[in-house]
Amino acid sequence: MNKTPDLRILVLGAAAGGGLPQWNCGCPNCAMARDPGSGLKPQTQSSLAVSLDGEAWAVFNASPDIRQQIHANRPLQPRRLRHSPIESVVLTNGDIDHLAGLLVLREKQAFALFSTGAVGRIVADNPVFQVLDPELVSKRTIEIEETFSPLQGLGARLFAVPGKVPLFLENGEPDLGLEGEHTVGVELAAAGKRVYYVPGCAVMTDALAARLRNADAVFFDGTLYSDDEMIQTGMGRKTGRRMGHMPIDGGSLDALGTLNIRRKIYVHINNTNPIWRAGSERERVEAQGFEIGYDGMEVRL
Numbered sequence: 298m299n300k301t302p303d304l305r306i307l308v309l310g311a312a313a314g315g316g317l318p319q320w321n322c323g324c325p326n327c328a329m330a331r332d333p334g335s336g337l338k339p340q341t342q343s344s345l346a347v348s349l350d351g352e353a354w355a356v357f358n359a360s361p362d363i364r365q366q367i368h369a370n371r372p373l374q375p376r377r378l379r380h381s382p383i384e385s386v387v388l389t390n391g392d393i394d395h396l397a398g399l400l401v402l403r404e405k406q407a408f409a410l411f412s413t414g415a416v417g418r419i420v421a422d423n424p425v426f427q428v429l430d431p432e433l434v435s436k437r438t439i440e441i442e443e444t445f446s447p448l449q450g451l452g453a454r455l456f457a458v459p460g461k462v463p464l465f466l467e468n469g470e471p472d473l474g475l476e477g478e479h480t481v482g483v484e485l486a487a488a489g490k491r492v493y494y495v496p497g498c499a500v501m502t503d504a505l506a507a508r509l510r511n512a513d514a515v516f517f518d519g520t521l522y523s524d525d526e527m528i529q530t531g532m533g534r535k536t537g538r539r540m541g542h543m544p545i546d547g548g549s550l551d552a553l554g555t556l557n558i559r560r561k562i563y564v565h566i567n568n569t570n571p572i573w574r575a576g577s578e579r580e581r582v583e584a585q586g587f588e589i590g591y592d593g594m595e596v597r598l
Contacts, residue, residue: 304451304488304598305348306514309356309366309373310341311590313520313567314394316362324530326573337574340592341366342394343496343565345516346373346383347451349487355385355447357483357494359398369593381406385447388412390460390480390497391419403428410436411447413455415478441478452486456508459499460541476502480541484508490598492516496565499541501552510556513598516590517553519563522546522570522578530569545572545582554585564590 310316317340318327329335341362348354354373360366367373367383375381385408388396399420402408410429412420417438420426439445439455447453460480482495482505490513498505498518509515520542527533527540537544543552545563553561563572563582571578572589579589 303349304485304490304492305351306492306516306596306598307346307348307370307372308516308562308564308590308592308594308596309344309346309370310360310362311564311566311592311594312340312342313565314342314392315568316340316342317566317568317573319568322532322568324532324569326568326570329574330568338591340566340573344395344398345494345564346370347448347485348372348382349448349450352382353384353448354382355387355451356383357387358389358395358496359386359402360394361397361401363398364401366592379406381408383408385409385411387447387453387455387483388416388420389455389483389494391416392497395496396420399426399429402434403430405430405433407433409447410434411439411445411453412436413441413478413481414438441481450487454484455481456484458482458495458497458505459502460497488598490514492598494564497541498543498549499538500543501549506552506556509553509558512556512558514560514562514596515553515558516562516564517549518542519545519549519566519570519572519590521567522572524548526567526569532569545570546578550582550585550587553587560588560596561586562588562590562594562596566590 318330329337342360344360345357457476485492493515521537524544
């Protein structure tokens with residue numbers, strides 16, 4: 298009798314754009330991440346990898362750190378000359394921290410690239426991405442709510458979540474509640490399990506809450522603990538919601554906490570976020586049944 302495959306999820310990168318530590322930041326978290334004795338390990342930029350058999354993998358978001366992430370995760374490393382276990386890459390938006398890693402994957406290696414039409418046009422309109430050989434890299438446009446398979450046996454759907462266009466496409470004040478092809482979550486279904494990856498989300502709608510309810514696992518946007526975190530830390534002038542990210546406090550912590558989700562895991566965590574280190578904020582999050590994602594974290598369902 299054939300064994301039912303496991304749904305195996307690797308957190309390749311748990312941090313938000315810039316990683317932890319950021320190259321030009323000396324905040325408490327970044328200082329600790331540079332200190333081997335602090336207990337806070339450096340974290341790379343947001344990405345997941347998923348497999349059913351441990352042999353073939355789909356990567357969700359191509360982080361600028363993808364070379365380092367492959368080096369740190371043996372299952373993603375080549376097993377012979379000119380080989381990669383990575384069969385596909387799925388993009389959830391057009392942010393730099395989610396697509397710049399495609400430039401690292403230009404070494405004449407075949408894989409499928411899945412995205413919405415809006416995100417695909419960002420890639421197509423930038424000539425630098427022409428380094429991806431079209432004879433080897435097949436670009437596939439996925440409609441919202443269309444079922445597709447980034448791996449054999451793995452069902453997936455892209456669904457719209459509230460967000461905004463990438464920062465480099467902003468022209469004036471963007472629509473912060475935009476629901477369409479620019480910001481999506483991913484639903485994964487295999488082995489009788491249902492998993493969601495939502496690294497960017499501006500607000501929890503009733504429709505999104507209904508979708509996530511009773512899920513086996515949700516990897517969710519944990520960018521900022523508080524909405525004014527960037528302002529209070531002197532790191533920026535925008536609130537989290539203006540950046541397209543709902544905060545944990547007063548936002549996702551309460552919204553997700555009522556949905557009977559088996560495992561709730563924060564990813565895409567900004568370098569300023571206090572949940573990276575021991576303290577009342579992390580204790581509060583963990584006391585409510587949430588996990589703090591980290592590079593190398595593995596979830597099997």
